[in-house]
Amino acid sequence: MSKNIIDVRDLSKSFDITSKEPGLKGTIKHFFRRQSKSLKVIKNVSFKIKEGEIVGFLGANGAGKTTILKMLCGLIYPSEGSILVSGHLPYRRKENFLKKITLIMGQKQQLIWDLPPIESFYLNASIYDLDKKEAKRRIQKLSEMLEIDSELFIPVRKLSLGQRMKSELLAALIHEPNILFLDEPTLGLDINAQRNLRKFLQKYNKETNATICLTSHYMKDITSLCKRVICVHEGSISYDGKLDLLLKKLAPVKEILIVCRSEEDAIQLENSGFTVKNKTRNEITIIVENNSITSSLKSILNNFEIEDLYINEPPIDEIIGKILIKKDYGI
């Protein structure tokens, strides 16, 4: 049984936000007298994460995912509540704690722009107090896992976004952290680069038993990496549990595409009481509840002349879209 490595209780965070009316008058007013109000962006959030778990944080833009992540790694002071990460209070940013964690942000980079990434790796190695031999060993190991080799010696500014992201990962993992905070790591990457990155994260998690907390708007990242998700809605947790369960609950139906032998058969099927999504000539798509799939298929096969049929899950993006706007999933 793995132990809890992250323990968050009643965590809240408030920010002072200024607002400005439009136009010149509003600008002048804003310059002399700023209207600011305290906004609670995280509201009494509690959760625990076990060692080795990969947890995805889901939520719309501005829901509070990144703020939670930044409080977990100690960048932002919490306003209320408590956080314990690997036995440390993150906001104290003690050396022992910082050596255990890493933060990777898809839209920000730490590599030195004009130099090859290898220079940044050795700089990071000296910051983490690694000797040259050990640093070399780790760079070699990680570059093999990430499948980057010759790119290590090309100036960062000349690398593609995918190669740069891989190098960012290597720079962030050189100290072999056991907790990874990833904020949109696949942002802007092409399909292949995204897949490679996911493959690497899975492998890293398997080999090192590292805990990974991830936010992403690419649903493939979440579905292929995370068994557990925490949904954040307007600063509160609206769901914390298995992704499968959530998907089943939010998508209680399947789509069946039926190719009939003739257009007449399709018309007959359309009028037989099924919920029809769309129909084109001899093809008809019906929506059937998960628990009546077998009986529906039996009835169709017995009563209609059909050429082919396909059972489809609703598109994952559609389901996740519901998560972003819904607060209560009825689970």
Added chain:
Amino acid sequence: MKLRKYFNVYTKFLHTSLASELEYKTNILIDLITAILSLVGSIFLLSIFFQNNSSIGGWKFEQALIIQGIYTILNGITNTWFNPNLTEIVKHIREGTLDFVLLKPIDSQFFISLKKITPSGFLEITLGICLLLYCIKINQININFSFLTLSLITIICSICILYSLWFFISTTTIWFVKTWNATEVLRSFLYIGRFPLNSFSFSLRIFFSVFIPIAFITTIPSEVFLGLSQFWKILLEVTVTIIFIFSSRKFWLYALKFYSSASS
């Protein structure tokens, strides 16, 4: 152990920033030419001031050159270390890349103050030292142990005061986000430091000594060079330096509590 680590990291800083700068050869060449022209221009300006007056504020041209020498060294240090690093703090805070610095097991002030260097500033430092050596010759200054020690102490104090002032202003970015102008004002005040403090009116002298301690930055080391400085002034400069270094450090640590990181 810790000291060794910081030494190793600083060696890497030097190496990476030198390598980064050397990527752009023309830029370095332009910087070097600018440094030479700037010194020539400053001496020319100073000579114009002294054309009709044998002394300004009790300082002769040869003596005022010492201030110019110290100013050139300080400006070189500013261009080598302060300018590339401390102006970057504003960028770090605005763009949220300070996150990377704060999550490293190293002192954040050390990291952001020393990560980069601009090598062309070394030429200015060298020119300043050459000018000072020339001044020692023309002013017939007797070099001995106490002279060297006091000169070194006062120049180090000047560097520390200038750094603390700049760092203090840059730190306020955590609240105000954009403070480019404030650091520019500080640089302009440093230009004032090229002239002897006595050449200003009484009220300006008070202003430059109490509020913005430019007086400590160039005039006191110059007085030490000429053997004019009283002991209490040197002691005052050391005290001011300790207060500035200590309070700018405390201020940075305090400000970090308010760092909210940039939105993603």
